Amino acid sequence: DAGITQSPRYKITETGRQVTLMCHQTWSHSYMFWYRQDLGHGLRLIYYSAAADITDKGEVPDGYVVSRSKTENFPLTLESATRSQTSVYFCASRLEDTRGDTQYFGPGTRLTVL
Amino acid sequence: QQQVKQSPQSLIVQKGGISIINCAYENTAFDYFPWYQQFPGKGPALLIAIRPDVSEKKEGRFTISFNKSAKQFSLHIMDSQPGDSATYFCAASIQFYGNKLVFGAGTILRVKS
Numbered sequence: 001d002a003g004i005t006q007s008p009r010y011k012i013t014e015t016g017r018q019v020t021l022m023c024h025q026t027w028s029h030s031y032m033f034w035y036r037q038d039l040g041h042g043l044r045l046i047y048y049s050a051a052a053d054i055t056d057k058g059e060v061p062d063g064y065v066v067s068r069s070k071t072e073n074f075p076l077t078l079e080s081a082t083r084s085q086t087s088v089y090f091c092a093s094r095l096e097d098t099r100g101d102t103q104y105f106g107p108g109t110r111l112t113v114l
Numbered sequence: 115q116q117q118v119k120q121s122p123q124s125l126i127v128q129k130g131g132i133s134i135i136n137c138a139y140e141n142t143a144f145d146y147f148p149w150y151q152q153f154p155g156k157g158p159a160l161l162i163a164i165r166p167d168v169s170e171k172k173e174g175r176f177t178i179s180f181n182k183s184a185k186q187f188s189l190h191i192m193d194s195q196p197g198d199s200a201t202y203f204c205a206a207s208i209q210f211y212g213n214k215l216v217f218g219a220g221t222i223l224r225v226k227s
Contacts, residue, residue, distance in 0.1 A: 045216075090157050101209065103213070
C-alpha cells in the first residue's frame with residue numbers, strides 16, 4: 001500500500017542503548033519530518049529533511065541523529081537513549097497539491113526507555 | 115517557548131452540538147494554519163487549513179474562523195457526532211521555510227451520544 005510506514009511500532013529499550021526508528025514513504029515526497037508527541041506538548045519537530053542528503057534541526061534535536069541517503073527513507077537514531085526520550089514518534093512527509101500543503105503522518109512508534 | 119497556544123485541553127459535547135477549539139499564535143510571520151485530527155493509535159491527519167487572506171473556511175461540518183488582528187483562529191465542528199471524538203491539533207507554519215509546523219498542545223474531544 002502507498003503511504004508512510006514506520007517500524008517498529010513498539011519498542012522497549014534501556015537507558016544508554018542506541019535505537020533506530022525507521023520511516024519509509026512510497027510517494028517520493030521531497031520533505032520528510034520527525035516529530036515526538038508528548039502529553040501537554042502536542043507534536044514537536046525533531047528533525048526534517050528537504051531532500052536526500054539535506055537535513056536540518058527542528059525544535060528538539062538534542063540526543064537524536066538523522067540521515068537521508070534515499071528519498072524514501074528517513075531513519076531517526078537515538079544514540080544513547082534516556083528516559084526523557086520515552087515518547088511516541090511520528091514520521092511525516094509533505095505534499096503540496098490542489099488542497100494546499102499537507103503533511104502525511106505515519107502510524108507512529110511508541111518508544112519506552114527504561 | 116510555545117508559539118501556538120490551544121484551548122481547551124479537553125472538551126465534552128453532546129451529539130448534535132457545536133464543538134469549538136481555539137488557538138492563538140505569536141509569530142506574525144505565520145502564513146498557513148492547518149488543523150489536524152488524530153484518532154487513538156493513529157497518526158494525525160489534515161482536517162482543514164486556512165491562509166490569512168481569508169477570515170473563514172468551511173468544509174462540510176468543519177469551519178475555521180481566522181482573526182488576523184487578534185492572532186487567533188478557531189475550529190468549529192457543527193452537529194458534532196460521536197465519530198468526531200478524537201484529539202485535535204491546531205498548527206501554524208511559514209511556507210517559505212518549508213512548512214515546518216508548530217503545533218498546539220492538542221484538545222481531546224469527546225462527543226456524547
